[in-house]
Amino acid sequence: MTFNSRSNFDGSYKVELRFKKAYHHCSSSDSWSCSSGYCSYDDSYEMDKIDSSANGVNWCQSEGIITRTFYTNDPFELVNQNCCWIYNTVTMAGPWSLLTHIDLGMRSDTSEPNRSPITTTLPFQRVPQNCPRTYNLLAFDPDGDHVRCRYGLAYNNECGICNQPAGFTLDQNECSLSYDYTWLTGVYSFELVLEDFPMNTITLSYTDQPSVTRDPASFNGAQRMVQSIGLTYKTTVLPTTIPALLTTTPVPPTTTPVPPTTTPVPPTTTPVPPTTTPVPPTTTPVPPTTTPVPPTTTPVPPTTTTCGPCTTTVPPTTTPVPPSTTQVTHTTTTVPPTTTPVLPTTTTVPAVSLSKIPLQFSLQVDGHAPSCTEGAYIPKFLQPTPQHGEHLQARVYEELEIRIKAFAYISRMTE
Known part of the structure; x- marks a missing residue:
């Protein structure tokens, strides 16, 4: 068509x-x-x-x-x-x-x-x-x-x-x-x-x-x-900070109950005046921390020694326990900037x-075929056969004649 x-x-x-x-x-x-x-x-x-x-x-x-x-x-x-x-x-x-x-x-x-x-x-x-x-x-x-x-x-x-x-x-x-x-x-x-x-x-x-x-x-x-166009784009990765949680290990209050001790002493006629042994409080200075832990108080019940009319009273002992704090330092990982080249691409x-x-x-x-040589079994074109691609002039309302000539000395050609 x-x-x-x-x-x-x-x-x-x-x-x-x-x-x-x-x-x-x-x-x-x-x-x-x-x-x-x-x-x-x-x-x-x-x-x-x-x-x-x-x-x-x-x-x-x-x-x-x-x-x-x-x-x-x-x-x-x-x-x-x-x-x-x-x-x-x-x-x-x-x-x-x-x-x-x-x-x-x-x-x-x-x-x-x-x-x-x-x-x-x-x-x-x-x-x-x-x-x-x-x-x-x-x-x-x-x-x-x-x-x-x-x-x-x-x-x-x-x-x-x-x-x-x-x-x-x-x-x-x-x-x-x-x-x-x-x-x-x-x-x-x-x-x-x-x-x-x-x-x-x-x-x-x-x-x-x-x-x-x-x-x-x-x-x-x-x-x-x-x-x-082949361009190179620079990609910068910002520093990556991995925050670690601040871990505080609370120390549970320790209470050491001291059972009352009673020592029977035979009665004497010599009155013994009451003896009081004061125990000074022990304080351990704690450096300042961001998270203070309230002191742990160990109440010691009074120790009473009864010896007839003789009684020894030991006042309660308060031992402040320093707060136990585990400080985890922040970890910061910085990824260096990377440059990724963009190669030229071809789109069809x-x-x-x-x-x-x-x-x-x-x-x-x-x-x-016994032979592939042109002119044997395969026809060979001769003049005035037009060459491939040759332009032929034609006129309107006029007949155009194209002459073709070929030969093959072994095979037979028919129209």
Whole structure:
């Protein structure tokens, strides 16, 4: 599927869509449904056979031309889905899905809506199992944009079986498919998507929505590389203080009861005057502390000695006990400042393409060939066959003839 659009004097847009499809039999009709956006309706529809072959499998290729008119230039998508692929080595069969993304926004570089890449290929090709080959896919853009090729994605409805066969390598930037080797012969199906990206940043303007910018794609993929600046951030950790609780060990008051002592003394005639032995209090000076503990008083009951009329009274003894305090010093742990360098990081941001068109075909891997030299079993192209990438001039309403010549002195070629 390719498309070409132009703006009309009345502000509308005329879009011409061209597509080619190949079946086992020739088809004269096909349908494309609207996947997103406003897709308008057909102004005209034509479809007819352009080629057929019995090479490998019978196939017939037809081309269709659809024209539609739009009164806004918003993006929209068309999809064509059905069943089934021809029998292939990987999935046996399976549905196919073709998606076309069309953006009619006015380009700031051309002052016209975008035009899709132009592409085509044979629907069925063959290669000997032991002969590596590279197929340069046609990918020309009339706006001079950079065209990239990739495998279709299932969640975008860009493919049906969505397989990337082993033994093949797709160069997305060059739009070339290389065959190396595979142990399993048979048919392999390819569901590719072509996207175009501007060579410089441009703006797309719309009639009823804000403008958007489109950037070039990098050479290693449809991505822009955003490089952050490598800065070094200094992280300072404040001193960490671990307070320890002030622990005070209280000393319980100690009371030593002294039982009364009675000593019997035989009576005498000599009166003994009462004897009092004062016990001075003992005081231990205590240094000042933050948490005073009240003194512990040990009351000593009076000791009375009875000897008849003789009585000795011992006054109570008070012994102040110094408070016992366990002082735990605060512990402060200081973590030195650390410097953590922030390394430069690379973030990939996918670039948004201007359009997307499908390109799908089958390739049959045959058995071993005695020789891989071009001109023996594999045809060798000769003049006046155009070189890959060569530009051919064409005029409106004039027929363009492309001559192709090739030879192979061992194998047989058929049209």
